[in-house]
Amino acid sequence: MLHFELYSIPMPGHLAAPAPGAPARDRSLRLSASRTARRCLACCALALGLCSAAAARASEAVTWIESYDEALAEARRTGKPIFLEFRCAP
Amino acid sequence: MLTDEDTKRGRLLRQYVTARITRMDRINIGLFDFDRYNTLYFFALNADEQIYLRYGGRDERSATTYLDLESLELALERGLDLHRRYLVGKLPRKPVPPARYPREIPALHERTVQRGRCVECHLIGDLENVQRERDGTLDKLTHLYRAPEIRRIGIELDIPKGLRVEQASGGAAAAGMRPGDEIRAVNGVDVWTFGDLQWELGKLPHTAKDLGIGVLRDGRREPLRVGLQPFWWLTDLTYRNLSVDPRVYFTSSALDEREKVELGFDPRGFASRVVSIDPLAELLGSHQLREGDVIYGVDGKFVDDVADTAHLYIKLRKQAGSEVTLQVLRGRQRMALALKTERMSFRK
Numbered sequence A: 001m002l003h004f005e006l007y008s009i010p011m012p013g014h015l016a017a018p019a020p021g022a023p024a025r026d027r028s029l030r031l032s033a034s035r036t037a038r039r040c041l042a043c044c045a046l047a048l049g050l051c052s053a054a055a056a057r058a059s060e061a062v063t064w065i066e067s068y069d070e071a072l073a074e075a076r077r078t079g080k081p082i083f084l085e086f087r088c089a090p
Numbered sequence B: 001m002l003t004d005e006d007t008k009r010g011r012l013l014r015q016y017v018t019a020r021i022t023r024m025d026r027i028n029i030g031l032f033d034f035d036r037y038n039t040l041y042f043f044a045l046n047a048d049e050q051i052y053l054r055y056g057g058r059d060e061r062s063a064t065t066y067l068d069l070e071s072l073e074l075a076l077e078r079g080l081d082l083h084r085r086y087l088v089g090k091l092p093r094k095p096v097p098p099a100r101y102p103r104e105i106p107a108l109h110e111r112t113v114q115r116g117r118c119v120e121c122h123l124i125g126d127l128e129n130v131q132r133e134r135d136g137t138l139d140k141l142t143h144l145y146r147a148p149e150i151r152r153i154g155i156e157l158d159i160p161k162g163l164r165v166e167q168a169s170g171g172a173a174a175a176g177m178r179p180g181d182e183i184r185a186v187n188g189v190d191v192w193t194f195g196d197l198q199w200e201l202g203k204l205p206h207t208a209k210d211l212g213i214g215v216l217r218d219g220r221r222e223p224l225r226v227g228l229q230p231f232w233w234l235t236d237l238t239y240r241n242l243s244v245d246p247r248v249y250f251t252s253s254a255l256d257e258r259e260k261v262e263l264g265f266d267p268r269g270f271a272s273r274v275v276s277i278d279p280l281a282e283l284l285g286s287h288q289l290r291e292g293d294v295i296y297g298v299d300g301k302f303v304d305d306v307a308d309t310a311h312l313y314i315k316l317r318k319q320a321g322s323e324v325t326l327q328v329l330r331g332r333q334r335m336a337l338a339l340k341t342e343r344m345s346f347r348k
Helices: A002-008 A024-059 A068-078 B008-013 B069-087 B106-111 B121-135 B170-174 B194-203 B257-262 B280-284 B310-317
Strands: A082-087 B017-021 B040-045 B051-056 B155-157 B165-168 B182-186 B210-217 B220-227 B250-254 B272-277 B294-298 B323-330 B333-340
Touching: A068 A082, A068 B017, B008 B069, B040 B069, B051 B069, B051 B194, B106 B121, B165 B170, B170 B220, B182 B194, B250 B310, B294 B310
Parallel strands: A082 B017
Antiparallel strands: A082 B040, B040 B051, B155 B165, B182 B210, B210 B220, B250 B272, B272 B294, B294 B323, B323 B333
């Protein structure tokens, strides 16, 4: 999915593939610029992907409620059991 | 570490509503009753306040002897399994004990809630006994010794494996317990963790002569009858009941049997060497003991069923404020020294 999104990103006009018949030097520069831009975009997309994966995981992270009554209410709402910890200091 | 979401433990914990309580002010201590001298203690329960299992418990060796991440995962798995059974009606409801709150214990309320202080677990343990003392209902041998040590009945667990027996000796071995057995029940009550096991043992009267332990062996339940020796319930008190009166302003360490005999004392006695003197002793004029003194008697008593040191003997057998005479060996000289015990200042 990540790869699909990456390679589906339309390239801006000035970084697009050179026109047929353009001088080799220009073409080479354009190709190089195009490759760099693609790499940048790939990095951005990867970072975005990682961020969204992290965000998804964070939503599943273990969070500790500090109120017994709230824990009871949450257990009633979700149907989950409660794992309750008593400790002397936070 | 406990909540690392990328571990098996994290995945198990996410299937629970997780709650952490550090103040006991509004907690129903009747429902959540446990040995208050644990640093950490856990319960798995449901929204109907049916407790599936406990996780925690300690012994004299350490506060963390029975805390182990592998056995915690086993407990978490078991809790989820019990929850599934409860939801489909395959786990019978247990009676819920009467509710009780810290505010109902005047000594605790005065010392904590009224002063805006945290109601910590160990304070509940300490001040419940202070209240019993005020009410004249404190029975030190019952109320101070409440979380028996399984090793005294011959059970050594393979701790990461939960209730798997690593070694059986004494009464447990005599009953037929073997390494590899999985303890599953105590007197007919299912137990899933060391916390459950210690809790059920703690409910037995000290006069109990034996107990039923159900073990799982080769996939089959085997009922065992484990004999209990007198004083099977004894535990070390040095890490708990810190506010038990009277104050004696010294600590002592038991002599070994050989040393007692060499010094001419009863080998069953509580002869013990003074290892520390509280600076308050001089300030309060409590006693003139010195480190290294050997106390071999208190008011002419030399032996006690429970106490193995002089300071424990005084704590268990004397009232706060009483004056006693200590029989002391200092160097080669035997002498009698007076000791005036005190009451903790906050109780005056």
